[in-house]
Amino acid sequence: MNLRQRIIDSIRDVPDFPKPGIVFKDITPLLKDVQLSADITDALADYWKDHELDAIVGIESRGFIWGNALAQKLNIPFVPVRKKGKLPAETHSFAYDLEYGSAELEIHKDSILSGHRALIHDDLLATGGTAVAAAELVKMAGGEVAGFSFLVELGFLNGRAPLDKFTAHIHSIISY
Numbered sequence: 001m002n003l004r005q006r007i008i009d010s011i012r013d014v015p016d017f018p019k020p021g022i023v024f025k026d027i028t029p030l031l032k033d034v035q036l037s038a039d040i041t042d043a044l045a046d047y048w049k050d051h052e053l054d055a056i057v058g059i060e061s062r063g064f065i066w067g068n069a070l071a072q073k074l075n076i077p078f079v080p081v082r083k084k085g086k087l088p089a090e091t092h093s094f095a096y097d098l099e100y101g102s103a104e105l106e107i108h109k110d111s112i113l114s115g116h117r118a119l120i121h122d123d124l125l126a127t128g129g130t131a132v133a134a135a136e137l138v139k140m141a142g143g144e145v146a147g148f149s150f151l152v153e154l155g156f157l158n159g160r161a162p163l164d165k166f167t168a169h170i171h172s173i174i175s176y
Helices: 003-010 034-048 063-074 129-140 161-166
Strands: 012-015 023-026 054-060 077-084 091-098 101-108 117-125 144-151 171-176
Touching: 003 171, 012 091, 034 063, 034 144, 034 171, 054 063, 054 129, 063 091, 063 117, 063 144, 077 129, 091 129, 101 129, 117 129, 129 144, 129 161, 144 161
Parallel strands: 054 077, 054 117, 117 144, 144 171
Antiparallel strands: 012 023, 077 101, 091 101
16 A cells, blocks of 8 residues: 555544534544654655755644654754744744634744755645744744645645745645
8 A cells, every 4th residue: 555545544534623613634643653654754755855955844743743753864953833932042933823713933043044945844734824934934034945845735725825925845745
């Protein structure tokens, strides 16, 4: 069975989470399968290895899972983007709207060097708001957005459209 099908077969749909009408795509069952998790890391690394990347920016919290593994595989730094108030040093901050509320993300001011090309990784692309916020933080820190990486894309929500302004490559392993 190919990797995409193994991922699709392992993702759990959770209806009405975090609010009524939303079907949450739960990736935690993927983590129980050590080989599948390793294969996901390998597939991401294989896809991005020929791109000029200086850092992987992982979005809290599920973007940390394969984002950090990908950074290790590509031998480049991992930079966490976290919810407001979770990073201990000086930060840049960006507020944005979610599909079911609003949020604010932060990045350490010294995490991206000027001109460095950063790949933004998260587990899921929905409306694109969180990925846009992370991209804006990379720009505030002086970096350049080299691309966006996702395990899952909810294509019916058209989350790629807000990312177009960054003229960066977008890759998802699977799309619904």
